[in-house]
Amino acid sequence: MPHKPITRAALLVYGILTLLVLYLPIAAIAFASFSKARYLSFPIERYTSQWYGKALESSTVSDLIVTSFKVAFAVMLVSVVAGFFGALAFARYRWRFRGVFQKFVLLPIFFPQAVLGLALLMWFNAIGVTPTWQTAIAAHLVWIAPIATLVIAIRAYGFDPALEEAARDMGAGYWQILREITLPLLWPGVVSAGLFAFLLSWGNFPLSLFTTGADLTLPEWLYAKMVSGYSPLVPSVGSMTLALSLILLLASAACIRLTGRRRRRANGGEG
Amino acid sequence: MERIEERQGLLSALPVLILLGAIFLAPLLVVAGFAFMPPKVFHLAHLPSFENFRIFFDQGYHAPLLRSLGMAGAATVLLFVLCYPLAYGMAKIFGRFSLAITLAVVATLFVSENIRLFGWVLTLMKGGMLPGHLEAWTGLEMDGLLYNLPIIVLGLTYAYFPFMLFPLVQGISMVPDDLRLAASDLGASRLRIFLEIDLPLAMPGIVVGSLLTFVLAAGAMAESKLLGGQAVIVMADEIETAFTYGQNWPLGSALALILILIVGGLAILALSKIDLDGIMGRRS
Numbered sequence: 001m002p003h004k005p006i007t008r009a010a011l012l013v014y015g016i017l018t019l020l021v022l023y024l025p026i027a028a029i030a031f032a033s034f035s036k037a038r039y040l041s042f043p044i045e046r047y048t049s050q051w052y053g054k055a056l057e058s059s060t061v062s063d064l065i066v067t068s069f070k071v072a073f074a075v076m077l078v079s080v081v082a083g084f085f086g087a088l089a090f091a092r093y094r095w096r097f098r099g100v101f102q103k104f105v106l107l108p109i110f111f112p113q114a115v116l117g118l119a120l121l122m123w124f125n126a127i128g129v130t131p132t133w134q135t136a137i138a139a140h141l142v143w144i145a146p147i148a149t150l151v152i153a154i155r156a157y158g159f160d161p162a163l164e165e166a167a168r169d170m171g172a173g174y175w176q177i178l179r180e181i182t183l184p185l186l187w188p189g190v191v192s193a194g195l196f197a198f199l200l201s202w203g204n205f206p207l208s209l210f211t212t213g214a215d216l217t218l219p220e221w222l223y224a225k226m227v228s229g230y231s232p233l234v235p236s237v238g239s240m241t242l243a244l245s246l247i248l249l250l251a252s253a254a255c256i257r258l259t260g261r262r263r264r265r266a267n268g269g270e271g
Numbered sequence: 272m273e274r275i276e277e278r279q280g281l282l283s284a285l286p287v288l289i290l291l292g293a294i295f296l297a298p299l300l301v302v303a304g305f306a307f308m309p310p311k312v313f314h315l316a317h318l319p320s321f322e323n324f325r326i327f328f329d330q331g332y333h334a335p336l337l338r339s340l341g342m343a344g345a346a347t348v349l350l351f352v353l354c355y356p357l358a359y360g361m362a363k364i365f366g367r368f369s370l371a372i373t374l375a376v377v378a379t380l381f382v383s384e385n386i387r388l389f390g391w392v393l394t395l396m397k398g399g400m401l402p403g404h405l406e407a408w409t410g411l412e413m414d415g416l417l418y419n420l421p422i423i424v425l426g427l428t429y430a431y432f433p434f435m436l437f438p439l440v441q442g443i444s445m446v447p448d449d450l451r452l453a454a455s456d457l458g459a460s461r462l463r464i465f466l467e468i469d470l471p472l473a474m475p476g477i478v479v480g481s482l483l484t485f486v487l488a489a490g491a492m493a494e495s496k497l498l499g500g501q502a503v504i505v506m507a508d509e510i511e512t513a514f515t516y517g518q519n520w521p522l523g524s525a526l527a528l529i530l531i532l533i534v535g536g537l538a539i540l541a542l543s544k545i546d547l548d549g550i551m552g553r554r555s
Contacts, residue, residue, distance in 0.1 A: 003364055011360035015372055018357055022379050022432065025390025028400045032393050042403030078290075086287035088279070091551070095280025103542045105287055108295050110482065110538035112490015114507050115527050118514055119298035122524070126301050126315065138294045145290055157551050174279075203383030205493065210514075219383040226389050226497060235393070238386040245381040 026242065033235035051236035060221070061237055067133050068202055068218040075140045075201040080194045082141075083148030084186065090149060091156035105146050113206035116142050121210040131213030139211035140201045147200065148193040155189025187259065195252045199245055299531065305524035313520060323525030332509060332526060339506035340533070342420070343488035346427035347481050350435040353428070354480070358439035363448070369440075376433050384430055388497045391426060392417065395498075418500040426494035434483040442476015443469070445549070475545045482541045486534040506530055 034047045055061050089095070090102055108116070120139050124131055163185070167177045183190070205219040212220065218241055225231045307319040310326070327333070361369035379387065394400040395416040402416065416422060446469055454464050470477070492507035506526070513523035 008360075008364055011356060011364060012368070015357050015360055015365070015368075018353075019372065019375050022376065022429075024400075025387050025394055025429075026379070026382060027390075028393040029386060029390045031400065042398060042400045042407075082286040082290050085283040085285075089281070089284035089287075091548075093276045093280035093283065095277045095284075097284075098280060099547075101284050101288070102547050103539075105291070106542060106547075107535070107538060108291065110486045110534065110542075112487065112507060112530065112534060114492050115490055115510065115530060116295070116298070118510065118523065118527060119302045120294065121514075122305060122520060123294075123298035123301045125313070141290060142294050145287060149287055154551055157548075199381035203381060203386075205383060205385045219385050222383070222389070223385050223493075226385065226392075234389065238383075238389065241386070242382050246378070249378060249381065 029235050029238050029242070033232075033239040035232070035235075051232045052240070055233050055236045055240065058233070061233075064216060064218045064221050067215055071133055071136050071140065071208075071217060072198045072201040074137045075144055076194050076198040078137070078141055079145040079148035079197040080190060082145050083152050083193050083197075084183075084190060086145075086149035087152035087156045087186070087189070088182070090153040092159055092161065105149055108142050108146050109150075113143055113204075114209065117207045117210040120207075124211070131211050133212055133215040133217070136208050136212045136215070136217065139207040140204055143204075143207060144197050144200050148197045151193040151196055152186060152189040155186050159185055191252060191255065195248065199248065202241070202245065302524045302527050302531070305521050306528040308521040308524075310521050311519050323522050326522060327525060327529065335504050335506045335509050336529065338503070339489050339530075342424050342427060342505070343485050343491075345424050346431065346488045347435075347485045349424070349428050350431065350484050351439075351477070351481060354432070354435045354439050358436055358443050361436075361440045362444040373437075373440075376436060380433055384493055385497070388426055388430065388493055391429065392497055395422070417498055418502045420499070420503050423495050423499045423503055423505075426498040427488040427491060430491070430494060431484040431487050434487060435480040438476045438480035438483065439473070440476070442473035442480070445476065446472040475549065478541050478545055482538060486538060489534055490530060 031042075033051060034049060086105060089098065090105065117139055120135070120142070121131065124135055129135060159182075163181055164177055167181050172180070203219060204217075205223055208217045208220050209223075216224075218237070222234055222238060225234045301315070304315050306323060307321065308315065308317050309320045309322055357372075361372055365372070392399070395402070397414060398406075402414070406412065450468055450472070451464055454468055459467070490507055492505065492511065495503050495505045495508060507530075510523050510526045510530070513519050513526060517523070
């Protein structure tokens with residue numbers, strides 16, 4: 001149905017306004033991080049970058065970054081591997097329990113994360129495991145492994161099974177097909193799933209809250225500072241994690257674009 | 272060929288199944304077990320009791336539960352109304368620009384929810400970005416806009432925006448343009464096309480989006496803590512308090528179990544009704 005130009009324009013304006021509102025609080029954090037005053041109030045009178053320096057010097061902050069990074073990296077590795085095979089079972093192979101499997105994998109996404117975290121805390125206690133940053137990895141996986149599976153599955157739906165069958169008819173074994181056909185075809189999905197997994201784990205708070213024991217991740221520390229009164233380190237450390245997310249996002253976008261171009265060239269301009 | 276796919280399907284499913292069995296199913300069973308233990312014990316080796324559920328009714332825990340469900344419902348309705356026009360534009364009108372919107376919205380998901388909500392605190396508090404600037408420009412005394420129930424609903428609406436938007440886009444793009452065109456040629460009004468074609472055909476996306484936002488909002492905690500101060504107590508707060516300050520795992524488990532049954536029941540009901548292959552676009 002043709003749309004009137006006025007409808008188009010109105011919806012476009014609405015879309016841009018929505019994005020502005022979505023980014024408004026992020027802008028507030030960024031501005032606040034450069035405010036010189038010990039107690040923040042807008043409009044900001046004098047700007048400074050001293051809080052970034054203070055944050056970088058602080059050994060607490062660097063410990064937090066290391067912990068969060070270790071957790072996010074491990075979550076990324078496990079959820080990409082489990083998600084890769086899970087996505088094949090989800091979207092590619094036709095097998096008897098596929099429908100049930102799909103629903104079971106998606107179920108954790110629909111559960112409140114704080115409750116899942118508490119459930120895990122009791123589970124760790126029941127089996128005699130002391131919560132540390134390692135147990136937080138398991139906690140993050142509850143929510144993030146299903147999401148990684150979903151992201152790769154979306155790619156796997158567009159996958160032509162004839163390619164694998166042709167390889168098998170020509171005598172390729174299971175692992176050879178996986179390595180030379182399936183993995184390259186699903187690669188963009190795998191990269192996005194890895195990125196999602198890393199970043200969602202990096203920023204996750206409700207799953208970490210009860211499962212890190214004496215260790216702290218960056219979002220937990222920020223939260224503790226937020227509820228105990230204003231600290232100028234919160235906006236600056238918050239902005240730093242924001243910048244890191246942004247860098248990773250841009251780097252992987254560039255990475256996907258580059259490998260896509262190389263593959264197109266290898267395929268003689270098709271792709 | 273079918274035999275091979277049967278086996279490969281099962282084998283490929285195993286890693287995720289084992290993982291989720293160990294970190295999702297088992298913990299939920301522990302919660303269910305603790306919910307039927309007598310209050311204030313830390314082991315499952317006691318005789319079962321329904322004491323915690325009696326406490327739930329006697330001590331008025333249904334109030335925070337209803338409050339949480341009510342706020343989640345309000346946020347879901349608000350999100351549907353706010354997201355539908357944008358989702359429609361992204362699915363049918365914007366073309367390449369909708370990719371830009373998608374990326375911009377996904378990018379916000381990667382900023383910790385905490386930080387974004389704290390951004391709202393800095394925006395809305397007394398002397399914050401909005402009141403502070405308005406005060407400086409107009410000279411009027413401005414109060415902060417935080418610490419009440421509507422602002423928590425707005426916080427929920429903000430936090431779960433992408434979880435409504437993307438399923439809606441997916442749902443609306445499943446509505447064939449020919450069908451809308453045909454209805455319009457036959458003289459159907461815009462409202463009628465919306466009610467009789469768009470809504471029913473986009474329903475899988477609407478169901479997934481509403482379900483996601485409702486259950487996530489019903490179990491949310493950070494919004495009420497950061498934006499609501501201590502003014503509004505929600506269900507997740509009560510559960511946390513029972514575990515931490517109360518040191519009463521069985522009571523906390525019973526409260527959690529009640530929330531899980533409501534939320535999980537809704538999720539299972541809705542998931543069993545929709546065709547996932549259809550939404551996610553399987554070939555053939």
